[in-house]
């Protein structure tokens with residue numbers, strides 16, 4: 001039992017824990033305090049039962065590999081539900097179940113599921129512990145792996161419990177790995193009760209409930225009624241040679257480049273001139289208007305749960321620097337001397353054992369699962385911004401939307417105004433990735449990169465976004481980017497990674513009114529001359545496709561966007577419908 005200083009404010013927490021224990025019948029209950037001693041004991045236990053494997057202590061001190069169940073390697077969108085009283089409140093963008101039915105279904109699964117196991121109670125805070133923008137939760141789980149990850153990803157333990165005692169409210173997250181049976185797996189959200197029930201998976205966004213379940217699905221619902229935004233966005237700071245820092249928030253779908261952009265290292269010419277990029281967050285952003293009318297953002301997380309494949313000294317040196325020690329790797333391969341290995345690591349080593357623990361055979365499967373991940377504290381990142389701990393958050397100068405689009409969509413364009421910006425976000429499309437189970441490479445609409453994460457009807461969500469355009473507001477400029485445009489040979493036309501700073505510099509120039517652009521019906525596009533392209537070679541095809549605008553293709557795209565928005569029926573805000581019609585009309 002958690003003892004509050006006067007015992008009373010924690011009564012609802014103690015009652016809930018007792019209720020859950022009566023249902024799940026664990027052998028033991030452990031209240032997590034977040035201490036090093038607690039973590040060491042858990043790690044020792046997991047090394048003992050094979051949940052963790054110790055990696056090479058010389059090269060990767062205090063780092064571990066976890067191999068998940070082969071059927072439990074990604075988020076499961078088809079098993080993820082939003083359970084609101086009225087189905088229309090969850091919207092066509094979510095799977096829905098009536099709350100009573102969902103509770104009954106889940107409680108039957110949880111009945112006695114922790115017999116023989118320890119039940120861990122994890123109090124956590126999403127965001128700096130002293131920030132008014134932060135929110136607390138408690139996750140109950142029977143997975144020590146979840147505890148170890150939540151310890152890195154959130155502010156977990158005693159300080160969070162103290163804040164919960166002060167506030168009296170928290171999000172209730174109940175999780176059990178169950179038997180890891182994909183047929184008995186559900187991730188249920190009850191936004192009207194600030195509650196989550198997740199059963200049958202131990203993986204990432206399904207099981208670390210502070211992350212997608214709380215900080216996006218429940219928080220987006222809460223944010224709507226409280227006047228803020230909970231988004232699937234990275235936050236970075238760009239410091240120019242004059243020492244001014246602008247903060248940018250960017251929404252890209254899962255495995256589409258948030259971690260990479262958040263940790264960007266400027267190309268050499270920029271570095272020499274004094275440019276620097278600061279990492280505030282790599283996955284989730286909570287934003288609220290400040291007294292001066294600007295949007296202020298915090299990163300609710302304390303660590304990174306990043307995609308391993310493709311991470312190298314060349315593509316993301318900051319991420320690699322984070323992974324030197326104290327990291328948990330999930331589903332990567334290992335070398336003969338027990339160092340972590342994944343496709344694209346490019347460090348001259350070779351894998352010996354694949355992610356399933358079998359001898360590596362490239363004809364059989366890749367060494368690392370395409371959605372293999374690392375968990376590491378944000379404090380380990382050389383570019384981690386001191387402002388990430390600022391309880392007031394950082395002021396946002398630009399919001400960027402982007403996806404994987406092999407064709408049509410140019411490198412970058414700027415929205416005309418806020419309403420157009422909301423349409424740009426609402427009409428985003430991207431090719432699917434390995435971050436969720438299902439087919440990879442299929443183009444789908446993924447508004448604001450929130451398709452899997454918005455805890456309520458997208459039509460209401462777009463209306464909420466539009467509502468920030470008030471008379472006193474000083475809103476960020478809105479842009480759209482596409483790092484993934486391909487040429488006729490199927491190769492990416494834009495070098496990407498560090499060179500993306502060239503595009504960010506143009507955005508800051510637009511914010512300051514110094515950079516040029518060409519107006520088109522889809523927005524303002526830079527000409528190739530408006531971007532600093534010194535030191536990179538782009539052929540004619542690249543210049544044409546990255547900086548051009550294809551009227552016929554966009555005309556067809558806007559018809560498709562119109563059809564998509566119409567699918568939300570009369571709840572769709574008229575201002576957005578009008579904006580779509582205006583642009584479709586000017587393209588006709």
Ligand SMILES: Nc1nc2c(ncn2[C@@H]2O[C@H](COP(=O)(O)OP(=O)(O)OP(=O)(O)O)[C@@H](O)[C@H]2O)c(=O)[nH]1
Nearest residue numbers: 254255256257258259260307310435483492496497
């Ligand atoms: N071509 C190209 N690929 C990129 C670029 N940036 C990132 N990627 C690729 O995008 C994939 C993963 O991107 P991440 O940055 O880890 O993804 P994320 O958006 O943080 O994803 P989640 O953690 O799943 O939300 C890897 O395959 C990278 O190689 C880029 O600028 N150009």
Ligand SMILES: O=C([O-])CC(=O)C(=O)O
Nearest residue numbers: 075204205212254283435
């Ligand atoms: O939630 C996860 O498992 C990882 C993640 O960031 C995403 O899929 O967007």
Ligand SMILES: [Mn+2]
Nearest residue numbers: 232254255283
């Ligand atoms: Mn994500």
